[in-house]
Amino acid sequence: MTDFIDAFKTALGLIATFNPNLVEILILSLKVSLTAVFFASLLGFAVGGALAVYRFPGRGAVSAVLSALMGLPPVVAGLGVYLLLSNVGPLGVLQLLYTPTAMIIAQVVLVTPIIGSLTRQACEDLLEEYDEQLRSLGASSGDIVVTLLWDCRYRLITAVLAGFGRAIAEVGAVMIVGGNIDHVTRTMTTAIALETSKGNIALALALGIVLLSIAFAVNAALIGVQRLANRFAYA
Amino acid sequence: MLDPTSSLEALDGRLASLPLPVEIRGLVYEAGSKRVIDGIDLTINNHRVSAIMGPNGAGKSVLLRLMHGLITPTKGEILWAGRRMCRLTARRQAMVFQRPVLLRRSVAANVSHALGLRGVVRGERAIRVDEALKLAGLQGHASTPARVLSGGEQQRLCLARALSLEPDILFLDEPTSSLDPASTLAIERLVLDAQHRGIKVILVTHDVGQARRLAHDIIFLHHGRVVEHQDAESFFAQPQSEGARAFLSGGLVL
Amino acid sequence: MISSVHRRKVLGLILGAVLLFAAAPTGLKADENFIIVQSTTSTQNSGLFDHILPQFTKKTGIEVRVVAVGTGQALKNARNGDGDVVFVHSKPDEEKFVSEGWGVKRYPVMYNDFVIVGPASDPAGIAGLKDADQAFKKIAEAKAPFASRGDDSGTNKEEIRLWNAAEVDPKKASGHWYLETGSGMGATLNTAVGKQAYTLTDRGTWLSFANKDDFKVLVEGDPKLFNQYGVILVNPEKHPNVKAKKGQAFIDWLISKEGQAAIASYKIDGQQLFFPDAHSGS
Numbered sequence: 001m002t003d004f005i006d007a008f009k010t011a012l013g014l015i016a017t018f019n020p021n022l023v024e025i026l027i028l029s030l031k032v033s034l035t036a037v038f039f040a041s042l043l044g045f046a047v048g049g050a051l052a053v054y055r056f057p058g059r060g061a062v063s064a065v066l067s068a069l070m071g072l073p074p075v076v077a078g079l080g081v082y083l084l085l086s087n088v089g090p091l092g093v094l095q096l097l098y099t100p101t102a103m104i105i106a107q108v109v110l111v112t113p114i115i116g117s118l119t120r121q122a123c124e125d126l127l128e129e130y131d132e133q134l135r136s137l138g139a140s141s142g143d144i145v146v147t148l149l150w151d152c153r154y155r156l157i158t159a160v161l162a163g164f165g166r167a168i169a170e171v172g173a174v175m176i177v178g179g180n181i182d183h184v185t186r187t188m189t190t191a192i193a194l195e196t197s198k199g200n201i202a203l204a205l206a207l208g209i210v211l212l213s214i215a216f217a218v219n220a221a222l223i224g225v226q227r228l229a230n231r232f233a234y235a
Numbered sequence: 236m237l238d239p240t241s242s243l244e245a246l247d248g249r250l251a252s253l254p255l256p257v258e259i260r261g262l263v264y265e266a267g268s269k270r271v272i273d274g275i276d277l278t279i280n281n282h283r284v285s286a287i288m289g290p291n292g293a294g295k296s297v298l299l300r301l302m303h304g305l306i307t308p309t310k311g312e313i314l315w316a317g318r319r320m321c322r323l324t325a326r327r328q329a330m331v332f333q334r335p336v337l338l339r340r341s342v343a344a345n346v347s348h349a350l351g352l353r354g355v356v357r358g359e360r361a362i363r364v365d366e367a368l369k370l371a372g373l374q375g376h377a378s379t380p381a382r383v384l385s386g387g388e389q390q391r392l393c394l395a396r397a398l399s400l401e402p403d404i405l406f407l408d409e410p411t412s413s414l415d416p417a418s419t420l421a422i423e424r425l426v427l428d429a430q431h432r433g434i435k436v437i438l439v440t441h442d443v444g445q446a447r448r449l450a451h452d453i454i455f456l457h458h459g460r461v462v463e464h465q466d467a468e469s470f471f472a473q474p475q476s477e478g479a480r481a482f483l484s485g486g487l488v489l
Numbered sequence: 490m491i492s493s494v495h496r497r498k499v500l501g502l503i504l505g506a507v508l509l510f511a512a513a514p515t516g517l518k519a520d521e522n523f524i525i526v527q528s529t530t531s532t533q534n535s536g537l538f539d540h541i542l543p544q545f546t547k548k549t550g551i552e553v554r555v556v557a558v559g560t561g562q563a564l565k566n567a568r569n570g571d572g573d574v575v576f577v578h579s580k581p582d583e584e585k586f587v588s589e590g591w592g593v594k595r596y597p598v599m600y601n602d603f604v605i606v607g608p609a610s611d612p613a614g615i616a617g618l619k620d621a622d623q624a625f626k627k628i629a630e631a632k633a634p635f636a637s638r639g640d641d642s643g644t645n646k647e648e649i650r651l652w653n654a655a656e657v658d659p660k661k662a663s664g665h666w667y668l669e670t671g672s673g674m675g676a677t678l679n680t681a682v683g684k685q686a687y688t689l690t691d692r693g694t695w696l697s698f699a700n701k702d703d704f705k706v707l708v709e710g711d712p713k714l715f716n717q718y719g720v721i722l723v724n725p726e727k728h729p730n731v732k733a734k735k736g737q738a739f740i741d742w743l744i745s746k747e748g749q750a751a752i753a754s755y756k757i758d759g760q761q762l763f764f765p766d767a768h769s770g771s
Contacts, residue, residue, distance in 0.1 A: 129336065130336060133332060135305060136303060136328075136332075147348070151338050151340070
């Protein structure tokens with residue numbers, strides 16, 4: 001037990017002094033996940049909005065698949081992207097394996113279904129209410145998608161936060177496509193795995209505490225957003 | 236001012252450009268196995284408020300939606316000044332629904348959004364938004380979230396929004412059925428105002444008093460058919476059909 | 490198709506996205522002056538790379554990115570061309586790699602040794618034995634818990650060789666006293682300590698491992714525990730993307746006086762971990 005307490009104290013020390021190792025890993029994690037969430041949002045909003053509004057054959061199947069992909073295990077996503085980017089894979093020419101870009105791609109694959117499905121649901125709920133009025137005003141399907149997306153903004157923010165939470169916390173995908181290379185592709189989660197395996201409990205704990213804090217912050221933001229939405233009757 | 240019969244001479248030019256008469260021929264609408272609209276032949280050719288009345292389930296709202304192009308008829312056609320419904324005619328119409336539908340934005344943004352959909356440019360939009368808010372009596376509330384307004388205020392906003400689009404035809408589907416008398420009065424004022432701008436109004440209502448106050452001619456619907464179509468005065472004095480008589484005397488019309 | 494108002498908003502958003510992408514310095518199009526070395530977790534966990542690589546980079550300006558997986562996987566990745574150099578410790582597999590044309594030439598670099606570690610209580614009574622496979626035999630007889638890498642790594646292959654020499658098939662007891670973790674050396678050591686189990690580890694990882702509890706080195710010095718490392722350039726004729734020049738520069742440095750000295754100078758608690766032997770013909 002004393003080992004843990006010592007490790008804990010050392011961990012807090014590392015955090016308080018902005019240990020450069022720790023900071024470098026934190027910044028890379030944020031860069032990768034934030035970038036991934038950004039692109040996943042663009043994709044997810046577009047797909048979700050379009051699925052809610054446009055009618056086409058197979059629409060139900062696409063929605064179901066998108067929903068199911070929310071539960072895609074990160075390792076599987078990582079494996080899939082790895083096979084694509086490996087030198088003997090179809091996109092091998094891009095030489096993207098073991099780079100932050102590969103990690104971003106893998107996380108985009110993971111997060112887009114989450115944002116897409118939640119967007120579709122939010123837009124569908126609103127569409128029921130708005131459909132006739134918007135068509136009466138002369139809105140095209142494209143107009144309706146844009147209108148809905150803006151009106152759903154609070155629910156979309158929630159979806160983005162959920163997506164970010166998933167991205168920052170996963171280890172399977174980034175480990176496989178990133179290779180956990182020191183100073184290049186080592187994120188908080190892969191570093192925790194590595195340091196734990198080296199028995200460096202203090203550094204692993206420090207990273208774990210930071211990661212937990214981020215998770216808590218995301219959750220608090222979620223609740224805050226929902227409160228705001230309700231206050232202005234924008235829910 | 237609040238006179239449905241006051242002269243519209245000054246608007247002659249404007250009125251001439253309205254897509255009238257409306258001619259409905261052999262209109263049928265089936266929902267599933269039910270014939271909601273069962274063969275309607277109707278011509279409306281005036282520049283005043285026409286009211287569609289009838290018992291619940293008669294098909295009034297459906298008829299309005301067919302005229303506005305929100306649903307497609309199973310059979311028959313609707314002609315506006317001899318032309319079929321198309322995007323162009325649709326753009327010159329506006330509709331207010333029974334329950335106000337407002338976006339999760341500010342009062343001003345709601346009007347601005349509608350104008351944007353119609354392609355109105357920035358500068359012009361600001362002017363029209365301002366006018367609309369004045370019309371609705373909501374000037375001080377430009378940045379208020381639209382959905383925190385009271386029911387009456389919301390409906391006034393919806394109507395003002397519709398008017399800001401400068402439509403030729405204005406459809407109203409029981410716009411005051413859930414409103415208090417003060418709000419109802421405000422809405423009716425706006426309806427007459429619309430008429431005075433040269434807008435053709437087609438109103439669905441089950442409020443006999445409202446019809447008496449506003450309507451120029453009454454279209455009485457029963458079981459998806461037009462049972463009577465005559466000017467308001469005659470209709471209320473001497474309804475021709477069994478159904479209309481029962482309706483006006485407050486009985487249940489089967 | 491979309492009204493003008495919305496079109497502007499949408500275009501603005503897309504433009505913003507493109508600008509952000511361009512501005513984000515995440516090394517998306519990193520500079521090309523690096524090589525990827527497929528190596529093993531034991532080598533990485535020992536801390537050797539943290540010690541010698543900066544010296545190489547300082548001299549040549551070439552960054553070395555190490556992907557640490559098991560030996561089996563390192564060689565597989567190299568076969569796919571997902572790396573420029575392999576640096577592993579399993580001579581038969583390395584020679585096969587070269588003879589099959591995937592690698593250019595194998596150079597011996599250094600050796601370290603394996604040791605058998607276990608709890609101070611030593612239930613199988615192997616402390617001080619000079620014969621590694623004898624120790625394994627005693628562990629099997631006592632059915633004492635043993636943690637295996639189980640991951641096709643160099644260490645794992647060495648372990649299997651010892652079981653074979655002891656004429657024991659531990660896989661029959663997999664899940665009972667024989668625990669296959671399928672993990673790297675560090676993770677396996679964690680499991681061994683947690684389960685009070687014996688395990689075979691390279692000395693380097695053991696010395697730098699920070700969670701030893703009361704474990705000790707119980708068996709060492711048997712020549713069978715000798716562990717040779719080799720380095721090979723991935724064949725650029727099979728995979729044109731291989732950075733042959735830079736990769737060869739790394740190999741040349743490793744076997745040069747400088748590189749060999751760097752390896753020898755790596756110590757933990759005053760103990761040298763790896764013994765350079767590039768010119769021994771091993």
